[in-house]
Amino acid sequence: MDVTSEKFAENANRALHDPGLQAALKRATGKFVNERLRAVAELPGFEALREQGRAIKQAALDRLPQLLEIFEEKVIERGGYVHWARDASDANQLVINLARSEGVKTIVKSKSMTTEETGLNHALTEAGFTTVETDLGEYILQLDEDYPSHIIAPAVHKTKEQVADIFERTLKEKNPPEAGIPGLNAIARRTLRERFLSAEMGITGANFAVAETGTIVIVENEGNAALATTLPKIHVAVIGIEKIVPRFNDLAVLLKLLPRSATGQRLTSYTNFLTGPAKEGEEGPQKLHVILLDNGRTRIYADDKLNGSLRCIRCGACLNACPVYQKTGGHAYGWVYPGPIGAVISPQYLGMDHGHVLPYASSLCGACYEVCPVKIEIPHMLLELRNRVVEKPSHATGAPARRNFFEALSFKIFAIAGRFPWLWQAATTVGRHLLRAKASAGVVGKVSLPVLSNWTRERDLPEPARESFLQQWKARRP
Numbered sequence: 001m002d003v004t005s006e007k008f009a010e011n012a013n014r015a016l017h018d019p020g021l022q023a024a025l026k027r028a029t030g031k032f033v034n035e036r037l038r039a040v041a042e043l044p045g046f047e048a049l050r051e052q053g054r055a056i057k058q059a060a061l062d063r064l065p066q067l068l069e070i071f072e073e074k075v076i077e078r079g080g081y082v083h084w085a086r087d088a089s090d091a092n093q094l095v096i097n098l099a100r101s102e103g104v105k106t107i108v109k110s111k112s113m114t115t116e117e118t119g120l121n122h123a124l125t126e127a128g129f130t131t132v133e134t135d136l137g138e139y140i141l142q143l144d145e146d147y148p149s150h151i152i153a154p155a156v157h158k159t160k161e162q163v164a165d166i167f168e169r170t171l172k173e174k175n176p177p178e179a180g181i182p183g184l185n186a187i188a189r190r191t192l193r194e195r196f197l198s199a200e201m202g203i204t205g206a207n208f209a210v211a212e213t214g215t216i217v218i219v220e221n222e223g224n225a226a227l228a229t230t231l232p233k234i235h236v237a238v239i240g241i242e243k244i245v246p247r248f249n250d251l252a253v254l255l256k257l258l259p260r261s262a263t264g265q266r267l268t269s270y271t272n273f274l275t276g277p278a279k280e281g282e283e284g285p286q287k288l289h290v291i292l293l294d295n296g297r298t299r300i301y302a303d304d305k306l307n308g309s310l311r312c313i314r315c316g317a318c319l320n321a322c323p324v325y326q327k328t329g330g331h332a333y334g335w336v337y338p339g340p341i342g343a344v345i346s347p348q349y350l351g352m353d354h355g356h357v358l359p360y361a362s363s364l365c366g367a368c369y370e371v372c373p374v375k376i377e378i379p380h381m382l383l384e385l386r387n388r389v390v391e392k393p394s395h396a397t398g399a400p401a402r403r404n405f406f407e408a409l410s411f412k413i414f415a416i417a418g419r420f421p422w423l424w425q426a427a428t429t430v431g432r433h434l435l436r437a438k439a440s441a442g443v444v445g446k447v448s449l450p451v452l453s454n455w456t457r458e459r460d461l462p463e464p465a466r467e468s469f470l471q472q473w474k475a476r477r478p
Helices: 005-016 019-041 046-062 064-077 088-101 113-118 120-126 136-143 160-170 177-198 224-228 248-262 297-301 307-311 317-321 323-328 339-350 367-371 378-391 405-419 421-438 450-457 469-476
Strands: 081-085 106-109 130-133 201-204 208-210 215-220 234-240 270-274 287-293
Touching: 005 019, 005 323, 005 339, 019 248, 019 317, 019 323, 046 064, 046 248, 046 307, 064 081, 064 287, 081 088, 088 113, 088 120, 088 201, 088 234, 088 287, 106 120, 106 177, 106 224, 113 120, 113 234, 120 130, 130 136, 136 160, 136 177, 160 177, 177 224, 201 224, 208 248, 215 224, 215 248, 224 270, 297 307, 297 339, 307 339, 307 378, 317 323, 317 339, 317 367, 323 339, 339 367, 339 378, 367 378, 405 421
Parallel strands: 081 287, 106 130, 106 201, 201 234, 234 287
Antiparallel strands: 208 215, 215 270
């Protein structure tokens, strides 16, 4: 997919003026937030569980090189193959080479953000393979030549009417309005079942990879991952190196945190534990290939201030809680990972040329940290990235990304006024009276001053008090 992260403001503005998208986002994020609250409330000690989850993922990061080697040994010990990919191109080429060597023509995929990151579908199509997404949301987007806007609900920006139009246009299957969503599901199920039965290779990602046992863990609600990893003769798992956890017992904590944070479920409908290829007499793939992907992760791992972002378990809770994502949706972020976590990791994966705008796509309200099941300090990381944007000029622009003449002038004036109390009082008095003159019904509408115009374009400014805090303080002192 084309990267448009540097155009976040333009993308967001377009999203804000799309009534259909706004309705879809309000409905979906509201549902996720409410379901999470319900699921968390019924589990005593959830905050302690979050701390355990943080500790487990941090312990894995602290021993990451060692755990990766253990995981490799265990996979090989159980009959699988392990490949290491330096970047997206390496990962895609490994899959293509495996498919060619095995004479594969048809491939089915379960939902995987990691393969979205590498652009695997496009690479496979270019190489001449027929590749079909089998997660319903991903399948809809593939048919429409679109891309995901949410980590766990990729087609959250589509309405059922739009999906019906997509199916009629691409599959020539008409869904009567009275059939509704069940009818759409039936169309997809009927079409995808044929693909599962004819595919020679199944490709997945992984939610967790257990070093102790070499086990790949995939959680899902549709059963498509289970079919993609058992019906085809070859299973290829493309896994980011940060997905490693030390012990099988760690899953007892992580599998309580992930579904509750993601969809508000106690457990997802299917939890797949895959340890090696099928043994003789068993159903399942004859061969298992695991591709461990770096693609910038070791660079993040070496960054003491930002490597905590590798704890992310891709639940999407921070997206649902974020007031910015709730209004702009995922496509505004311009790449695979949207929302608060995307604003942290995308600049690290893409580089600041593309990602320098994303750290500012946040109100810094802290809602993302409050819901994160592994307690990633996202607001602090966003501030760190903002600091880097200012300190190090963007290679794309040749200047700090956020600086412009009026902003720089405003900070200089602020600094000068802050050093002289009489000047500060005079300036705030004048400003207070000017804003009060523009106020109506207790709020100040759009302000045409250069710095305030952007801020007040989308929000109202409360009417300033008649007296300043200092005036009121003096009047109330004994």
